[in-house]
Amino acid sequence: SSGATPATFSIQETTGVMAHVDNNQVIINPPDASRDKHLLTMTIQELALQGKHNLYNSMAAGIATRILEVRKDIIRECLSDFQNIEHRLxxxxxxxxxxxxxxxxxxxxxxxxxxxxxxxxxxxxxxxxxxxxxxxxxxxxxxxxxxxxxxxxxxxxxxxxxxxxxxxxxxxxxxxxxxxxxxxxxxxxxxxxxxxxxxxxxxxxxxxxxxxxxxxxxxxxxx
CATH class of the missing domain: 3.90.190.20 (Mur ligase, C-terminal domain)
Structure with missing residues (x-):
């Protein structure tokens, strides 16, 4: 065993995952709820990259940066302002x-x-x-x-x-x-x-x- 702890996310499940979607809101939980009870929430429309596949990508990026203790306002800014590659949506x-x-x-x-x-x-x-x-x-x-x-x-x-x-x-x-x-x-x-x-x-x-x-x-x- 590597000892790694999986950080899961879903657009359907809302329990037992670190990030999920609820009522058009992307909700990313803190990695340690005992230290930080503040959720990161954004509407799907606020994400720079649209589409279901990009929603998964954004949730994964959001989880990774929360684990690294990047500030929520910076995460939100990056997910909303990210510049897509030319010729791809x-x-x-x-x-x-x-x-x-x-x-x-x-x-x-x-x-x-x-x-x-x-x-x-x-x-x-x-x-x-x-x-x-x-x-x-x-x-x-x-x-x-x-x-x-x-x-x-x-x-x-x-x-x-x-x-x-x-x-x-x-x-x-x-x-x-x-x-x-x-x-x-x-x-x-x-x-x-x-x-x-x-x-x-x-x-x-x-x-x-x-x-x-x-x-x-x-x-x-x-x-």
Whole structure:
């Protein structure tokens, strides 16, 4: 035995764990309740990184820093101000109440599932590119639940239309980023999110996923 004491966390259980979620609040207990009875609490919306997977990451980071006796105000500031990596669920801008999110790094269905799962607003989804044998049935229920319109960005968008045409009424084709972003902007309304999470490689229209992400950001700024 290493003698290590596990520090557990859960988004469902509330007892026997060091961090949990209750009524939209992240609650991180002190490592030694006898010395420090003060809980660290934050709303989920205050966390810089959104989505269930990032909620787990934030809770783990919060536990580690509490064990190291970092001050609560510093932990709270770090969890709310953390700068995400470029092209990974990166909030680019908000234009007339529409959020534009760059997740160009999502080059497969699994990554896009996590992106869609993290969305709390109706989504205009920009998807497509070089398909790597995608099985879109894996995200069809998520798309039906979260997405209001799809902008198909690629040279060949047939597979996207076949996969989602029966659950998404509004689907538009685009062959360049400027047109894709403008179409998404016109289809969105205040309170929506435009999400670039292609689920595909980028090599049909772009140099790489970074070029695709940069063009997305430039097009958003030019709206």
């Amino acid at each position: 990166e909030l680019v801008n908000e234009v007339y109440g529409i959020s534009f999110i760059n997740d160009s790094k999502a080059t497969n269905v699994n990554s896009t599932w996590y992106a869609l799962e993290s969305m709390s607003k109706p989504v205009v989804w920009i998807a497509g590119g070089v398909d790597k044998g995608n099985d879109y049935s894996q995200i069809k229920d998520m798309v039906k639940d979260k997405v209001k319109a799809i902008i198909c960005l690629g040279k060949d968008n047939k597979k996207l239309h076949e996969a989602f045409g029966d659950v998404i009424e509004h689907m538009v084709d685009a062959d360049n980023m400027r047109d894709a972003v403008y179409a998404a902007y016109k289809m969105g309304e205040k309170g929506d999110a435009v999400l670039l999470s292609p689920a595909c490689a980028s090599f049909d229209l772009f140099e790489d996923y970074e070029d695709r992400g940069r063009q997305f950001k430039e097009s958003v700024r030019n709206l």
